[in-house]
Amino acid sequence: MISKSCQYALRAVVYVASKTGENAKLNVKQIAREIDAPEAFTAKLLQTLNKHNIITSLKGPYGGFYIEDHQTAQPILNIVHAIDGLQVFSACGLGLKQCSEKRPCPFHNDYKTLRAKMLHTFQKITIKKLAKSVEDGYSFLSVSSTERRP
Amino acid sequence: MISKSCQYALRAVVYVASKTGENAKLNVKQIAREIDAPEAFTAKLLQTLNKHNIITSLKGPYGGFYIEDHQTAQPILNIVHAIDGLQVFSACGLGLKQCSEKRPCPFHNDYKTLRAKMLHTFQKITIKKLAKSVEDGYSFLSVSSTERRP
C-alpha cells in the first residue's frame, strides 16, 4: 500500500509531533531509536520531509528536528506525497498504463472506490490528530515506547 | 497496494478466463503478449498459479494454460494470496510488528477500516466476473486488445 520508507516517515513525523510540545528539538539518533528505524536512513527521510515543509530542522548544537503548529495541521497525505508520491491514489489496480473511464480495466470500478476511500482517509487525518493520540497514551509508536515518568 | 507481479498475475488469469470458453489452451507466449508482460516472468507466475490451483496447465504439443469453471468461481483474493500472500490485509499501516487492538498504533482504527474494505473487495469479486466484463467488451486488459473479428 505505502512503502516501508513512507511508514518510517509517518512514524518519525508523528513521533516528532508528539514530543515537540515540550519545545525541544529532537536529533536523528533519538528519533530513529524511538521509531525503531535505521538511523542513517531515517536521516535521509527527515531531510526530505524538511524540504517538503512537513517538519523543520536546525543545524548545529542544540539543533535537531521539530514541527510547528501550522505543520501539524497538515493531513498525513502530505507525508505520503513527499515520500512515495500520489500515484497510488490514481494508478490502475491491474497496473495498466492506460485505464480510464472510457477504457477501463475490468477491476476499474471497484478499485476506484477503494482508492477514493484510501485518499479520503489519508486526507482527513492530520499529523496533530495522530500525535495527540500518542501523547494521550491511547496509541503507541513502538513496542517499548517511553512511558511518562510519574 | 499489491505488487507488480500480482498485477501481472491478475491480468493473466483474467485473460485466460476470458478466452477459455473457446475450449482452447493458451501458451505463455500468447498470454504474455496480450497482457503486455515479460514472457519468462509470466511463465513463472503461471507456474505458481497452477500450483495454487488458480489455473490448470498441460505440457506438450497442444498444451498450455486454461481455467476450469470451478476455478473461475474463485475470488481474485486467491490470486493475491498465491502471489503476494495475505499480509497486506492484516499488517499495520505504519509498519509496526506489534500493533493490535490492545496496543494500537495511532493509525490503527482508520487503517483497519481501509484494510477491511480492501479485503472485502478482493473477496467479493470472482475471476469469472472480471473475465465476463472483458468478454462482453465492457472492459479491457491491454491498450490494443484483440477485437472480435466480425
Add this chain to the structure above:
DNA sequence: CCTATTTAGGATAAAAATGTCCTAAATAAA
C-alpha cells in the same frame, strides 16, 4: 576564532523485487 555538535548531501553497499536463460520433463503426433 576555535571547537563541538548537528543536519545536508553525495557516493556506495546490501537486500528485495523483477526479469532472463537454459535444461529437464511431459506429451502428442508422425
Add this chain to the structure above:
DNA sequence: TTTATTTAGGACATTTTTATCCTAAATAGG
C-alpha cells in the same frame, strides 16, 4: 520410437528499494 512442442524449475542477471558511510555546511558556546 522419434521428434516437436510446451510447461517446470533451477541458476543467474538487472533494477529498484532500502540502508550505510563519509565529508561538507551550519550554528551555538567557550
